[in-house]
Amino acid sequence: MSKELWKGNEAIAEAAVRAGCKYFFGYPITPQNEISEYMASRLPEVGGCFLQAESEVASINMVYGASGAGARVMTSSSSPGISLMQEGISYIAAAELPCVVVNIVRGGPGLGGIQPAQSDYFQACKGGGHGDYKLVVLAPNSVQEAVDLVQEAFDIADLYRTPVLVLGDGMIGQMMEPVEFYPIPKRELPEKNWAADGTRGKRPPNIINSLYLKAEECEIENLRRYEKYAAIQKSEVKCETYNLENAEVVCVAYGMTSRVVSNAIDTLEKAGINAGLIRPVSLWPFPSGIIAEVAALPGVKAFLTVEMSMGQMVEDVRLAVSGKKPVHFYGRTGGMVPEVSAVVNEVKRITGEEI
Amino acid sequence: MLHKVIMAGFGGQGIMTAGKILAEAALREGRNVSWLPSYGPEMRGGTANCHVIISDDLIGNPIISEASAVMVLNQPSFDKFGNNVVSGGKLIVNSSLIAEKSPKDDIGTVYVPANDIAAEFGNKKVINMIMLGAYLKATGVVEISTIMKIVSEILGQKNPELLKLNQDAILKGAELADEALGGEAGR
Numbered sequence: 015m016s017k018e019l020w021k022g023n024e025a026i027a028e029a030a031v032r033a034g035c036k037y038f039f040g041y042p043i044t045p046q047n048e049i050s051e052y053m054a055s056r057l058p059e060v061g062g063c064f065l066q067a068e069s070e071v072a073s074i075n076m077v078y079g080a081s082g083a084g085a086r087v088m089t090s091s092s093s094p095g096i097s098l099m100q101e102g103i104s105y106i107a108a109a110e111l112p113c114v115v116v117n118i119v120r121g122g123p124g125l126g127g128i129q130p131a132q133s134d135y136f137q138a139c140k141g142g143g144h145g146d147y148k149l150v151v152l153a154p155n156s157v158q159e160a161v162d163l164v165q166e167a168f169d170i171a172d173l174y175r176t177p178v179l180v181l182g183d184g185m186i187g188q189m190m191e192p193v194e195f196y197p198i199p200k201r202e203l204p205e206k207n208w209a210a211d212g213t214r215g216k217r218p219p220n221i222i223n224s225l226y227l228k229a230e231e232c233e234i235e236n237l238r239r240y241e242k243y244a245a246i247q248k249s250e251v252k253c254e255t256y257n258l259e260n261a262e263v264v265c266v267a268y269g270m271t272s273r274v275v276s277n278a279i280d281t282l283e284k285a286g287i288n289a290g291l292i293r294p295v296s297l298w299p300f301p302s303g304i305i306a307e308v309a310a311l312p313g314v315k316a317f318l319t320v321e322m323s324m325g326q327m328v329e330d331v332r333l334a335v336s337g338k339k340p341v342h343f344y345g346r347t348g349g350m351v352p353e354v355s356a357v358v359n360e361v362k363r364i365t366g367e368e369i
Numbered sequence: 370m371l372h373k374v375i376m377a378g379f380g381g382q383g384i385m386t387a388g389k390i391l392a393e394a395a396l397r398e399g400r401n402v403s404w405l406p407s408y409g410p411e412m413r414g415g416t417a418n419c420h421v422i423i424s425d426d427l428i429g430n431p432i433i434s435e436a437s438a439v440m441v442l443n444q445p446s447f448d449k450f451g452n453n454v455v456s457g458g459k460l461i462v463n464s465s466l467i468a469e470k471s472p473k474d475d476i477g478t479v480y481v482p483a484n485d486i487a488a489e490f491g492n493k494k495v496i497n498m499i500m501l502g503a504y505l506k507a508t509g510v511v512e513i514s515t516i517m518k519i520v521s522e523i524l525g526q527k528n529p530e531l532l533k534l535n536q537d538a539i540l541k542g543a544e545l546a547d548e549a550l551g552g553e554a555g556r
Contacts, residue, residue, distance in 0.1 A: 190389070277430045
């Protein structure tokens with residue numbers, strides 16, 4: 015199939031359908047409304063069900079129910095809506111139910127604005143809801159990658175029985191880029207013999223629950239789940255690098271910001287300054303190992319993390335660099351996008367060049 | 370090739386559509402392309418814009434600050450983006466609604482009285498196509514024939530009369546740009 019122009023949000027929805035998603039529950043919020051809109055017309059064509067819930071709280075609990083019955087299910091929202099879903103996400107993580115949640119991030123906190131942001135990194139990667147749990151968090155930087163990652167997200171969710179969060183921003187949701195839908199490599203997935211989908215009188219009932227009143231039992235469950243998280247950390251790290259050879263300053267950026275940074279790196283190269291990029295594609299598991307390796311290189315003088323936030327991922331970069339090199343930060347917030355020239359100047363400041 | 374164009378105007382003037390048609394044409398001609406719309410409360414009457422980048426290489430930042438071309442359909446857009454054209458770039462101005470002239474003398478500027486021409490065509494909806502035609506001729510970034518094919522795919526079956534009107538509008542815009550820029554058009 016040749017490439018077609020797709021709007022990010024619509025491409026994400028189509029990718030989900032192609033990955034076998036049959037159910038979508040959501041509540042409107044800008045800048046992700048085209049996902050719901052697309053699902054409303056598309057899902058009935060494949061024998062699925064779209065339902066606009068009365069709130070985000072309701073939609074995430076509908077996801078809990080559909081996933082508990084063994085269905086491939088997705089919801090999407092934007093920052094304030096995702097905040098409302100946190101209780102449900104914690105329950106889903108505890109009940110070990112597979113599902114995909116899409117967050118097309120907008121500026122916050124509070125109602126904030128509708129312009130693109132990356133200020134939900136902490137919420138996505140450090141809990142968000144209550145209790146000891148993790149989400150797999152995938153952050154595409156193009157519409158094509160969004161399509162690929164959404165499809166893979168369903169397989170990762172089923173394989174590990176975990177919710178997977180796809181973290182985009184307003185720009186990736188709203189922009190159009192060429193997309194090719196091709197069959198992604200399918201993983202070998204376990205049977206959903208845990209699903210509460212009716213015993214038909216042939217087996218004992220499956221019970222999906224996250225309540226453990228005995229602390230000993232709750233601890234055992236958490237320890238077991240963290241063994242699973244360790245396996246995810248071992249196998250599911252995704253990361254891209256650019257221009258690292260000879261790089262004096264290594265930038266770390268994810269999602270759309272990485273594209274601003276890659277332009278800055280090209281501009282710097284023309285000025286004879288060597289900068290490179292590490293782009294985490296999976297934000298959890300975080301590519302700490304790769305960052306640590308690069309931090310140990312003698313030619314690398316410093317790191318610069320660039321985000322559309324006041325500095326969230328930079329904390330994970332600092333942990334990974336572990337004091338080996340200085341870690342600087344540059345960010346814009348509230349829906350503003352860093353400019354290429356500003357990133358260029360930050361790198362120059364670090365290398366001591368004139369600006 | 371790396372071409373960056375900002376198209377801007379009132380919501381309802383057809384800016385987003387013009388940008389989409391351009392992006393589709395560039396894709397069909399084998400380029401990489403990104404189309405980024407403003408997505409605030411820019412409905413009819415407000416100002417809207419889209420940033421289109423056309424490149425032979427991978428496209429980085431989809432936001433344009435230094436534009437190869439700017440096409441503006443109303444005064445607020447002229448004020449906001451008129452200075453974003455780089456030296457040697459092209460500025461296409463809807464002179465029906467923008468009285469001002471660009472102070473830049475290192476760019477090619479085309480003034481198109483798009484509203485007045487559209488009135489002559491008897492359909493004010495073709496303002497965007499008149500402007501697109503002028504932009505295409507001024508920049509030569511994609512073939513006008515590719516654009517014509519896409520427009521005919523959109524309108525051909527549904528409304529042959531409207532198709533003819535839109536194609537005539539594109540050609541009229543191109544003709545005006547050709548006159549304005551003389552031998553400079555398409556460079």
